[in-house]
Amino acid sequence: MxxxxxxxxxxxxxxxxxxxxxxxxxxxxxxxxxxxxxxxxxxxxxxLIDISTIVELGEIQVDAESVTIGAATQHDRVATSSAVQKEIPGLAYLASQIGDAQVRVRGTLGGSLANNDPAADYPAAALALKGQIITDRRTIEAEDFFTGFYATALEDGEIIRKVRFIKPVQSAYAKFKQAASGYALAGVFVALYPNQEVRVAVTGVGQGVFRWLAAEKHYSDSSQVIDLPLENLITDLHATSKYRAHLAKVLFNRAATQIKQYT
Ligand SMILES: Cc1cc2nc3c(=O)[nH]c(=O)nc-3n(C[C@H](O)[C@H](O)[C@H](O)COP(=O)(O)OP(=O)(O)OC[C@H]3O[C@@H](n4cnc5c(N)ncnc54)[C@H](O)[C@@H]3O)c2cc1C
CATH class of the missing domain: 3.30.43 (Uridine Diphospho-n-acetylenolpyruvylglucosamine Reductase; domain 2)
Structure with missing residues (x-):
């Protein structure tokens, strides 16, 4: 080094x-x-400019519409936060599934989003939960934040301060872990909003996280396993694109079924 x-x-x-x-x-x-x-x-x-102990970056705040989490909040704190568990249980569960215990006590929400690993979990939550990435310069909608393979809309020197997640009626995350690291071979986050608005975001299967619009459209039929179109999936040493497509379908149905059980 x-x-x-x-x-x-x-x-x-x-x-x-x-x-x-x-x-x-x-x-x-x-x-x-x-x-x-x-x-x-x-x-x-x-x-290295260590931002891990800046108080403002470690706060979790709840209001009527949203849960806002400081960028330097570690995954374990999100997973065990009673506020997050109560308001967005799917998000707390997602955080509990990241890596192993050592990774969860050190790794942070902001670091995960800034890195935008195509197999990371948080980007799926940010997209499905209408996330807003609040930096020292502006607010970036999650839809505009993830711009490609390990790429984001962040400019040089821009710091993520916090991330605002809009509270859904219900949410669920289903993930199939890559055995060695725990990263998502596939992960599907489903969020249900009022008036049957549904958001489905997928990670692990392509060059980066994306909304699965076909699954959103077919949510009402989700008790059946249906073949939904998925494009540009990757094949690598961990899995073929065909296998990833199969996983995404199974995980979508699993998350959707879980939501239906609670609503
Ligand atoms: C063994 C292992 C297993 C893992 N498994 C998973 C998994 O299953 N799922 C998953 O999602 N992730 C997984 N991760 C990733 C982990 O969860 C971390 O979130 C990720 O590595 C980022 O680390 P960090 O938060 O410590 O950020 P750092 O490593 O400190 O920083 C990462 C990058 O983000 C930048 N950065 C950090 N914070 C900010 C900020 N606030 N504003 C702007 N830029 C910032 C840094 O400059 C750097 O470029 C794993 C990691 C390891 C090592």
Whole structure:
């Protein structure tokens, strides 16, 4: 690993000031992706700006319409938060299924979204739950945030402060884990909103997360296993595109059935 400076920022402004001084600096949340990437020489930041202890970035707030979670909130805190469990149980469950216990106590919501791994879980929740990614500069709708393979709408030096999830009537997440890492070989998040509005987001099967519009349309028939179109699925050493398509269908039905049991 190349030498680098370390700076622990005590607040958001300090983090931004430090970033302005060094364009090759990187924000450090839990380090779950950043540190392995540095160890492998994939990136060589001159400085790490540690944002993990900034109080504002670790808050969970609930209002009548939404649950807002600070970017540096670790997965384990989301999974065990009584507020998240009560308001959006599907989101708490999703967080509980990320990686292993070590990853869940270090990894963060903001780090996961900023990284936008195509097999990560949170992007599916952000898309299905009408997420708004609130940064130090603007609010980005989840629909506009995920722009491609490990790519997001974030600009250089932009910090995710928090993520606002709109409370659904009911939600459920179904995931098939890749055995070694726990990442999603396929993951399907289903959220039901008033007036039978349904959102279905899929992760793990393509170049990045996407809304499965055909599944949204067919939600009312979800007690039957139906063949819904899915395009641009990937084949890699873990699974073929055909197998991923099968998993997505099974997981969609599983999540949809769970929602119907509770509504
Ligand atoms: C063994 C293992 C198993 C895993 N399994 C899963 C899994 O099953 N499902 C899953 O979804 N994920 C999984 N992960 C990923 C993990 O959950 C982390 O969320 C992810 O690695 C990001 O890590 P982090 O939050 O520590 O961010 P870091 O590694 O600290 O940062 C990642 C990137 O995001 C940037 N960043 C961090 N915070 C912000 C912010 N607030 N604003 C702007 N940029 C920011 C950093 O500069 C860096 O570029 C796994 C990781 C490991 C190592």
């Amino acid at each position: 190349n030498p680098f400076k370390y700076h622990r920022a005590e607040n958001l402004q300090r983090a931004k000031d430090q970033q302005n001084l060094d364009e090759n600096a990187k924000y450090l949340a839990g380090g779950m992706t950043l540190l392995p990437a540095m160890k492998h020489g994939l990136i060589q930041p001159s400085q």
